[in-house]
Amino acid sequence: MVAGIKKEPPQTSPSPPNHHHNQKQLICDQLSAAGELILAGNRLHAQGILAWLNHQLVSALGPNNPFQRAAFCFKEAMQMQSQSQLDLNPIDGILKMGAYKMFFEVSPIIQFMNFTSNQTLLEALGDAKNIHIIDFDIAFGAQRASFIQELPAGNNTLFKITAFASSSTHRPFELRLVDENLSQLAQ
Template structure:
């Protein structure tokens, strides 16, 4: 209902501050959601610069800088990356070539850590990373910089490395099957990284690939399986909690502002991204032969669960999918 949405936007513009720097975390979170609504209703492109997507080279550099600053501050992100890398090493550390299919590449720093461990523990072992991304969330320059950074670091360590990118909206699953043959495969599939309707088909593909490990990080705000209103509220609360945490840490104002502008927009736009089409991973005839909801836990055998009390992160590694 575009007309009703514009009425809501007009009321929010009247009640909320003109800039995110003013007010409580709750009000600042509301500002970013108001901004996301404004972008969604804009048909002229006038508010494109307010979107969470990096649309210019300068935006890309600002986004990467904000993400780097946040990764240095957040124990949650550090813990998630450490546990992710450790799970891969525990399950696939003896393989000659580890192939990671990543549905949420971020800036790729967790795979740099994996390279470092491989160089120390198993010299000569190769690493392949296949990133499955949406064009709406990753600028081509961003992916190029991620590739170059990882490739340069791999060269310094002497780790054979390959990086491939697929468009999640148009990828043909048979292409993934073709490039993954014979590799020891791990899948990085955070909660909310694909449309909820596509999850059974994605897990069906995971089974066909013969993946030995599936890593899923619960980021609490990504609840695409909920009804729209409930998911919107969940995302709003998650954004407010994030901003409250930034305030509590006592981060330098310029660093906090950089992180807030980027992550606030990402959280505010999350509900919209999760409700986009699922691309080629849509349910189709035969998908029911894969992994219906709840089936992954049943077939996985023993599951390794990592929990860190009080930080709101859950991670589950599903081993040895048949």
């Protein structure tokens, strides 16, 4: 302050009063457009809009406002819906499983990991008659299949696997095949 005159800090250019409203409206419009494209079966263009929205919306876990959290949740739901429509082709699932099987057969690392973890489990279980495995990433069930084969024959062990699988990472068709394969092995 000089001689009783109060000096104000320099003003930065304020954002237009409607800037935040316009941004919210644009996000709403894009969410709506993406939803319409998904319903119309135009997943490619919907994915483009959803990719743009990924850059506009920060993670719902961060310090966001309620509008951002809601918009983020809508975007995530539409991405899962769009992805699940892309994954309806069972041929892709069969090819993916075939590629995994070939990789499993030629990679000694995967086989070694399965062998050592299965041996550790069998040693820890001892002669248990009831075994319940909870699996948070069943993949194609290869490790569980080798574990079933390692169980001692004829000891009447009750064996149960509970697999938690997300629809964003596992196709229902693939999970049915894993279930059938493991059920046949268990019998």
